[in-house]
Amino acid sequence: xxxxxxxxxxxxxxxxxxxxxxxxxxxxxxxxxxxxxxxxxxxxxxxxxxxxxxxxxxxxxxxxxxxxxxxxxxxxxxxxxxxxxxxxxxxxxxxxxxxxxxxxxxxxxxxxxxxxxxxxxxxxxxxxxxxxxxxxxxxxxxxxxxxxxxxxxxxxxxxxxxxxxxxxxxxxxxxxxxxxxxxxxxxxxxxxxxxxxxxxxxxxxxxxxxxxxxxxxxxxxxxxxxxxxxxxxxxxxxxxxxxxxxxxxxxxxxxxxxxxxxxxxxxxxxxxxxxxxxxxxxxxxxxxxxxxxxxxxxxxxxxxxxxxxxxxxxxxxxxxxxxxxxxxxxxxxxxxxx
Amino acid sequence: xxxxxxxxxxxxxxxxxxxxxxxxxxxxxxxxxxxxxxxxxxxxxxxxxxxxxxxxxxxxxxxxxxxxxxxxxxxxxxxxxxxxxxxxxxxxxxxxxxxxxxxxxxxxxxxxxxxxxxxxxxxxxxxxxxxxxxxxxxxxxxxxxxxxxxxxxxxxxxxxxxxxxxxxxxxxxxxxxxxxxxxxxxxxxxxxxxxxxxxxxxxxxxxxxxxxxxxxxxxxxxxxxxxxxxxxxxxxxxxxxxxxxxxxxxxxxxxxxxxxxxxxxxxxxxxxxxxxxxxxxxxxxxxxxxxx
Numbered sequence: 001x002x003x004x005x006x007x008x009x010x011x012x013x014x015x016x017x018x019x020x021x022x023x024x025x026x027x028x029x030x031x032x033x034x035x036x037x038x039x040x041x042x043x044x045x046x047x048x049x050x051x052x053x054x055x056x057x058x059x060x061x062x063x064x065x066x067x068x069x070x071x072x073x074x075x076x077x078x079x080x081x082x083x084x085x086x087x088x089x090x091x092x093x094x095x096x097x098x099x100x101x102x103x104x105x106x107x108x109x110x111x112x113x114x115x116x117x118x119x120x121x122x123x124x125x126x127x128x129x130x131x132x133x134x135x136x137x138x139x140x141x142x143x144x145x146x147x148x149x150x151x152x153x154x155x156x157x158x159x160x161x162x163x164x165x166x167x168x169x170x171x172x173x174x175x176x177x178x179x180x181x182x183x184x185x186x187x188x189x190x191x192x193x194x195x196x197x198x199x200x201x202x203x204x205x206x207x208x209x210x211x212x213x214x215x216x217x218x219x220x221x222x223x224x225x226x227x228x229x230x231x232x233x234x235x236x237x238x239x240x241x242x243x244x245x246x247x248x249x250x251x252x253x254x255x256x257x258x259x260x261x262x263x264x265x266x267x268x269x270x271x272x273x274x275x276x277x278x279x280x281x282x283x284x285x286x287x288x289x290x291x292x293x294x295x296x297x298x299x300x301x302x303x304x305x306x307x308x309x310x311x312x313x314x315x316x317x318x319x320x321x322x323x324x325x326x327x328x329x330x331x332x333x334x335x336x337x338x
Numbered sequence: 339x340x341x342x343x344x345x346x347x348x349x350x351x352x353x354x355x356x357x358x359x360x361x362x363x364x365x366x367x368x369x370x371x372x373x374x375x376x377x378x379x380x381x382x383x384x385x386x387x388x389x390x391x392x393x394x395x396x397x398x399x400x401x402x403x404x405x406x407x408x409x410x411x412x413x414x415x416x417x418x419x420x421x422x423x424x425x426x427x428x429x430x431x432x433x434x435x436x437x438x439x440x441x442x443x444x445x446x447x448x449x450x451x452x453x454x455x456x457x458x459x460x461x462x463x464x465x466x467x468x469x470x471x472x473x474x475x476x477x478x479x480x481x482x483x484x485x486x487x488x489x490x491x492x493x494x495x496x497x498x499x500x501x502x503x504x505x506x507x508x509x510x511x512x513x514x515x516x517x518x519x520x521x522x523x524x525x526x527x528x529x530x531x532x533x534x535x536x537x538x539x540x541x542x543x544x545x546x547x548x549x550x551x552x553x554x555x556x557x558x559x560x561x562x563x564x565x566x567x568x569x570x571x572x573x574x575x576x577x578x579x580x581x582x583x584x585x586x587x588x589x590x591x592x593x594x595x596x597x598x599x600x601x602x603x604x605x606x607x608x609x610x611x612x613x614x615x616x617x618x619x620x621x622x623x624x625x626x627x628x629x630x
Contacts, residue, residue, distance in 0.1 A: 067593065069593040069594065070593050073592065073593055073595065076595075094595055097595075098595055150576065150590070152590050152593070152594060153589075153590050153593045153594075190577075191493060191575065191577075192493050192575040192576065192577065193575065193576045193577055193578070194576065195571065195576065195586070195589070195590070207471065207472075207475045207477065207492075208475070208476075208477040209475070209476075209493070322594075323594070324408075324594075324596065324599070329410075332410065332578045332579065333409065333410070333579075335579075336409075336413075336578075336579040336580070
């Protein structure tokens with residue numbers, strides 16, 4: 001009996017050792033948000049090839065996707081991420097505020113506010129644009145149903161909300177009251193609040209709910225070209241927000257695991273010409289102006305404003321709008337009293 | 339996966355009901371098994387719950403009260419508890435009916451129906467939620483016909499009730515079934531041969547024997563529904579104040595890094611669950627006293 005146990009254990013151990021010898025030299029975990037699945041699938045393959053050629057080491061990058069906020073929370077609660085590539089700076093900054101995993105200057109460590117690619121918020125409508133939606137103004141009409149996820153839980157939805165708010169500010173000469181009223185009317189047209197961006201995409205595309213879907217540009221293109229080919233059209237509004245999804249190495253984790261060098265190279269390489277082209281192919285706007293010119297016909301030229309200029313940065317926007325007792329809460333409250 | 343999950347579930351309830359009677363210890367190994375049980379319970383139950391209470395205890399009373407009495411939170415309690423109550427009530431009637439059919443009659447495919455009752459136990463609730471919303475959305479198989487009559491299910495409070503009814507069904511069936519099996523059909527025949535009408539037989543003979551089991555199943559289905567998350571979030575639409583259930587609100591708070599706020603609402607749910615279990619145990623005690 002004892003012998004059998006011994007042999008089994010030895011066998012298991014041998015398998016484990018053999019297994020790990022066959023596996024990659026280095027394992028990286030990239031914790032990202034919902035719509036980057038396709039982007040990083042392609043990029044990880046390219047980076048592995050590059051790193052193998054550079055150093056001879058094979059590297060295997062694992063991916064984790066989900067709502068940006070919940071992904072940040074998972075890392076704070078101990079998910080062993082080497083790098084995070086989230087939807088907005090506020091969620092990355094939470095790693096510093098709530099767990100001290102990254103230094104204060106994290107966003108200045110890489111070019112372009114640590115955002116190798118950018119995106120924006122556009123409107124997706126059904127084929128032929130039956131409700132004739134041209135711009136943000138049409139979203140507050142009484143006969144239009146709008147789909148957007150919940151800004152409390154979805155990073156993408158916060159961009160959506162701020163894009164609409166910024167548009168209204170611009171239309172009304174910076175009048176906050178009027179912007180509030182505009183966004184309030186917009187949310188009065190929202191029948192469903194999905195917790196995440198992918199869920200909202202499914203609500204609009206698969207369930208057929210709503211007339212217009214406020215979406216990441218890349219998510220909108222994905223719907224048009226892959227999920228429901230020919231069933232949707234993209235409407236680019238007159239003004240939108242410049243969405244900068246930042247990336248960073250998780251210092252505490254890479255120092256403990258000894259993966260700093262490769263993790264930093266992984267993010268650095270996002271700025272290479274090859275990676276910039278991969279980003280553009282996956283409908284993210286490249287930060288490299290030359291590559292951006294190459295794909296100029298793919299991305300509509302639209303007037304973009306920055307969150308720092310209009311809302312005073314994420315910290316302030318979060319406090320004013322999305323935290324408990326903020327403007328979004330007040331909008332929800334006023335909508336129930338209809 | 340167990341080959342016969344329904345028998346398993348039934349055993350579970352029977353064991354629950356009989357452990358209350360205290361027996362002399364004839365089986366050895368009490369110390370070891372007790373030690374293991376305590377360790378096991380400690381890890382999977384006491385530590386998480388202790389952590390929840392610890393988080394809550396770090397809040398001042400005012401903060402706690404503000405977190406749990408916000409109108410949005412109160413609206414979610416109302417929805418969670420009322421929809422669970424309705425769902426459990428529906429299950430009380432139809433679950434009893436299903437159990438009755440499964441025990442009293444034999445028909446082709448009975449084994450299949452019996453096994454299907456356990457499906458809500460086994461199927462991931464997210465799958466159930468997606469399936470339900472596919473059926474009941476205004477473009478869905480069922481939803482498109484309901485829309486003709488102006489009935490909207492998906493993304494309304496009715497949708498929440500539908501999901502909570504679905505997940506609660508096995509609880510009533512599986513508590514009533516064993517009791518019904520023990521109830522000899524002869525008693526009904528005796529009642530009939532003594533001149534009782536069908537209605538009287540049901541009211542005076544069957545219902546009194548079934549009542550404790552029905553109430554236990556009802557309470558279990560209700561308790562399960564109050565805590566349900568996975569299936570509801572897909573079909574409810576998650577609109578604050580209207581179709582937002584309490585568990586979703588807890589998740590939303592945690593995702594905003596508001597751990598104390600999430601813990602405070604969690605504590606309210608914990609207390610509610612505790613009171614429910616107290617009720618269930620009270621019902622079981624009552625069942626025993628009546629010698630069933």
